[in-house]
Amino acid sequence: MTSDPLALAPEEWKTLLAELDQPAYRAAQIQDWIFKKRVRNWSGMTDLPAGLRRLLEERFPVARLAKVRETGARDTTRKFLFRLADGQLIESVLIPASPALYGEASDRRTICVSSQVGCAYGCKFCASGLDGWKRNLSAGEIVDQFLQVESESGEKINNIVFMGMGEPMANYDNLLRAIRALNAPWGVGVGARHMTVSTSGLVPRIRDLATQPLQVRLAISLHGASNEVRERIMPVNKKYPVEELLSACEDFTRLKKQKITFEYILIEGVNDSEDQARLLAGHGRRLRAKINLIPYNTVEGLSWQRPSESVQERFLSILQHAGADATLRREKGHDIAAACGQLRLQVEKSFAQPEHLN
Ligand code: SAH
Ligand code: SF4
Numbered sequence: 001m002t003s004d005p006l007a008l009a010p011e012e013w014k015t016l017l018a019e020l021d022q023p024a025y026r027a028a029q030i031q032d033w034i035f036k037k038r039v040r041n042w043s044g045m046t047d048l049p050a051g052l053r054r055l056l057e058e059r060f061p062v063a064r065l066a067k068v069r070e071t072g073a074r075d076t077t078r079k080f081l082f083r084l085a086d087g088q089l090i091e092s093v094l095i096p097a098s099p100a101l102y103g104e105a106s107d108r109r110t111i112c113v114s115s116q117v118g119c120a121y122g123c124k125f126c127a128s129g130l131d132g133w134k135r136n137l138s139a140g141e142i143v144d145q146f147l148q149v150e151s152e153s154g155e156k157i158n159n160i161v162f163m164g165m166g167e168p169m170a171n172y173d174n175l176l177r178a179i180r181a182l183n184a185p186w187g188v189g190v191g192a193r194h195m196t197v198s199t200s201g202l203v204p205r206i207r208d209l210a211t212q213p214l215q216v217r218l219a220i221s222l223h224g225a226s227n228e229v230r231e232r233i234m235p236v237n238k239k240y241p242v243e244e245l246l247s248a249c250e251d252f253t254r255l256k257k258q259k260i261t262f263e264y265i266l267i268e269g270v271n272d273s274e275d276q277a278r279l280l281a282g283h284g285r286r287l288r289a290k291i292n293l294i295p296y297n298t299v300e301g302l303s304w305q306r307p308s309e310s311v312q313e314r315f316l317s318i319l320q321h322a323g324a325d326a327t328l329r330r331e332k333g334h335d336i337a338a339a340c341g342q343l344r345l346q347v348e349k350s351f352a353q354p355e356h357l358n
Helices: 010-019 025-036 050-059 139-153 168-183 203-210 227-233 242-256 274-287 309-321 339-350
Strands: 066-071 078-083 089-096 109-112 116-118 133-136 159-162 195-199 217-221 261-266 290-295 325-328
Touching: 010 025, 066 139, 078 139, 089 139, 109 139, 116 168, 133 168, 139 168, 159 168, 168 195, 168 203, 195 203, 203 217, 203 242, 217 242, 227 242, 242 274, 261 274, 261 309, 274 290, 274 309, 274 325, 290 309, 309 325
Parallel strands: 109 159, 159 195, 195 217, 217 261, 261 290, 290 325
Antiparallel strands: 066 078, 078 089, 089 109, 116 133
C-alpha cells in the first residue's frame, strides 16, 4: 500500500484509520478536504479531531510539488517546472483549447503530465531520454501535478494526457493508482475517456491495460511502420517488434471497443518515405486507428530535422488515399520549447474528442 495521501483509495484510508481507532467516515472527510476543498495541510482540516490531525501530520508530512518556474501566459501553452521533495525536477504543461480548432466557446483545457524523472527508453529523437532514467514518480506526484497546475493557473482542467517526461507504462502500478485518483468521484473526477496514456509500445503493459475496467484512451508512439525503420530510432522495437505491438493494439481495440491513436513524428530522411506511408496506412486501416502525423520538433543537441511541407503533405495524402484516418499538424513554428511543451501539437487535435468504435 502506498503511503501517499493523494493516492490512497477510500478502503485504504479506512484500514489506516481503523488502526488509529478512528471511524471509517473520516476517510470521506479527509478526501473531501484534499480533492474538493483542495486543502492539503492537516491542521486546516477543521472537522477532524486535533489529535488525529497531529497523528496524520507525523505520518504524512505534507510534501507538495514546489513550482520553480512557469513560462507562458493565460490562453497560451503554459509550462510548469516543479521540484520534487528529493530535489529532482519535472515538467507539466497546461494546454488551452485552440479557438481555431474548437471555436471560441471551447473550454477544453489539457494537462500533459510527467510519469518519470528522465526516461530509460532512449528514443533517438527525444529530449526526455537524453540524460537517462532517474526514478519513477509516485502516484501522488503524478496526481499532484494536476492539483498544483490547477491551483497555480486558476484554471479548471478537463483533459489529461500522459505525454510528459518518461514512459508511463514503465511505471504501471503508480500510473494506474494515479489514474484512479484522478478519475474517481472521491478524487479529482476527470472522466477516464478524457485521459490518454501514450506509450512507446510496452506490449505486456498494453495487454494489462486492456484488462482494466477503466476506459482510458491509448496512444502508441509508432514513428516507424516497419521494424527496420522503427528500430533505427526506437530501441524498444528490438524487444517488442512492430507485428507484436500491432497485435497487442488489435486486442486492446477489440476488448475496449475503443479507437487507438498512432502518433507518427515525421523525421526527414528517416521515416518519411512513400513506402513507410503505404505501410502505415495499412496498419491504420487494419486497426481502424487514428493516425496523427506530427512534424518533428528539433531538439537542441540532436541533428534530426522535420521534412519539408511538401513531403509532409505528400505523406498525408498517401495515407488518406489509402483510406486511413489521418491528420497532419500544420503548425509552422518550433516555438514550444522542450519536453512535453512540444506535445501541444499532438494533443490539440488528436485528443480532442473521445472516439469509440460503436
Ligand atoms: N514515453 C511515452 C510518452 C512520452 S513522449 C511515449 O513515448 O509515447 C510523448 C510523445 O512525444 C511521443 O509520441 C514522443 O515520441 C513524442 N516526442 C518526443 N520527442 C519529440 C519531438 N522532438 N518532436 C515531436 N514529438 C516528440
Ligand atoms: Fe521515453 Fe517516450 Fe521519449 Fe521514447 S519518446 S525516450 S519512450 S519519453
